[in-house]
Amino acid sequence: SSQPYKNLPPSPPRLPLLGNLHQLGSSPHRSLQAMAQTYGQLMLLRLGCVHVLVASSADAAREIMKTHDLIFSNRPKLSIPAKLSYGSSDITFSQYGEYWRQAKAIAISHLLSNKRVQSYQQIRKEETSLLIRKIQETHESVVNLSELLISLTNNVICRLALGRIYDGKKFTVLLEKFFELLGCFSVGSYIPSLIWVDRLSGLEQRADDVAKEFDEFLEGVIEEHVSKNVADDKGQDIVDILLEIQKTNKRGFHIERDLIKAITMDVFSGGTYTTFTNLEWAMTELLRHPQAMKKLQQETREIGQGRSMIIEDDLDKMPYLRAIIKEILRLHPPLPLLIPHESTQDVKVLGYDILAGTQIIVNAWAIGRDSSTWVNPNEFQPERFLNSPIDYKGFHFELIPFGAGRRGCPGIHFAMVINELVLANLVYKFDFALGRGESLDMGEAHGLTAHKKYPLLVTITSCK
Numbered sequence: 001s002s003q004p005y006k007n008l009p010p011s012p013p014r015l016p017l018l019g020n021l022h023q024l025g026s027s028p029h030r031s032l033q034a035m036a037q038t039y040g041q042l043m044l045l046r047l048g049c050v051h052v053l054v055a056s057s058a059d060a061a062r063e064i065m066k067t068h069d070l071i072f073s074n075r076p077k078l079s080i081p082a083k084l085s086y087g088s089s090d091i092t093f094s095q096y097g098e099y100w101r102q103a104k105a106i107a108i109s110h111l112l113s114n115k116r117v118q119s120y121q122q123i124r125k126e127e128t129s130l131l132i133r134k135i136q137e138t139h140e141s142v143v144n145l146s147e148l149l150i151s152l153t154n155n156v157i158c159r160l161a162l163g164r165i166y167d168g169k170k171f172t173v174l175l176e177k178f179f180e181l182l183g184c185f186s187v188g189s190y191i192p193s194l195i196w197v198d199r200l201s202g203l204e205q206r207a208d209d210v211a212k213e214f215d216e217f218l219e220g221v222i223e224e225h226v227s228k229n230v231a232d233d234k235g236q237d238i239v240d241i242l243l244e245i246q247k248t249n250k251r252g253f254h255i256e257r258d259l260i261k262a263i264t265m266d267v268f269s270g271g272t273y274t275t276f277t278n279l280e281w282a283m284t285e286l287l288r289h290p291q292a293m294k295k296l297q298q299e300t301r302e303i304g305q306g307r308s309m310i311i312e313d314d315l316d317k318m319p320y321l322r323a324i325i326k327e328i329l330r331l332h333p334p335l336p337l338l339i340p341h342e343s344t345q346d347v348k349v350l351g352y353d354i355l356a357g358t359q360i361i362v363n364a365w366a367i368g369r370d371s372s373t374w375v376n377p378n379e380f381q382p383e384r385f386l387n388s389p390i391d392y393k394g395f396h397f398e399l400i401p402f403g404a405g406r407r408g409c410p411g412i413h414f415a416m417v418i419n420e421l422v423l424a425n426l427v428y429k430f431d432f433a434l435g436r437g438e439s440l441d442m443g444e445a446h447g448l449t450a451h452k453k454y455p456l457l458v459t460i461t462s463c464k
């Protein structure tokens, strides 16, 4: 090739123009895992015109997100996400640099800090009781748990971010369209000469339309905050905090209105479907594994002592709950391929030369199921975490559902308190059986997050 003196990672054979694109299939994390079994923990693909390095082992991930973290902290320019993030001027899709550093620092120290997350306790409690009440009061014999969980996560995020619930059909449909587009494959991002395919298919137009509609919605939300007509929560929501930082300019970093809107969108795009996906798979695996369900119920019922609800202070005393959540994140990371990174310099990784401008995909899904690290990697065995120091916070590279290093997820604590609280309460309050006709299909939907393809339908057999 054009770099004969370089020691490039192994590459599968490729087609002209497409490269390896046609091999990704509808479940890229699975196809890439299979390819890595032949080509190794670091392999170099060509997706259209783009060189893509795929990391499929904990060692390879550690090299990328720790040893050479700085070099790999850029994001590739992706045309559809750019349209949905004010031209990549948010945290998630912005290029590595001072702007991103400032924006991320705001998220970490002002919006998603432990103290801030703590301050939202009441909202989580209210929304969890509402979920319980909805289940108690349902007249249906079969409950669509997926629908209830998505509505819970949307409501919690809406209240924390925007100060009140926007649950009208219009907003729900807008969010759905937004996620669908984020997960869409854009041909033009990989084969620029085929950008017309995205135009012809209407993909670009749809992204522009959704971006515009979201922008108008967020403008309305900001106006409402500026004129202080927020109906619901008295505490400060994320829009309030951002407006205050803008006004006082206390970080010495001027916040444009677009950044306020872009960060608010990050909270939705980063926080809703991921959180929901985690809860949905947790309930699904528990229904498939009645022993684990029983053990978790016992744990919550011993701690709950017949009180009306599990509260956040109880969660620390529930090691089995935590083990279950880790096991779910290992088997079903909501973003199986994380979010792509990009290298900014030539660098040597595990003996291979990686060129500047290479796109990086870390297969967190495959790493979580790597048989050289995990015993019975495809089995749901939460006990494996009971006496194990392994955590998901980005220090143990065998379990990286939130990524790691500079680009790692800033919302881990924010998401996990919701998930622990909701899961603990669901199993504390109810006994479940599978809904009629539900055979627990384990299929994954295609798109941004690998949530369940079909909704989880359950029957409530008793209520405490």
Ligand code: HEM
Pocket (backbone or CB within 6 Å): 091, 092, 093, 104, 107, 112, 266, 267, 270, 271, 272, 274, 275, 278, 333, 334, 335, 338, 339, 340, 401, 402, 403, 404, 406, 407, 408, 409, 410, 411, 412, 414, 415
């Ligand atoms: C179970 C829930 C969640 C999962 C599994 C998850 C996972 C991830 C992953 C895999 C990344 C990319 C890491 C990388 O590039 O290496 C990420 C980034 C990010 N997440 Fe999360 N996330 C979750 C919840 C949240 C929440 C609740 C928020 C905000 C309220 C959030 C905000 C973000 C942001 C802003 C980024 C971009 C960071 C950057 O590019 O510097 N996430 N998340």
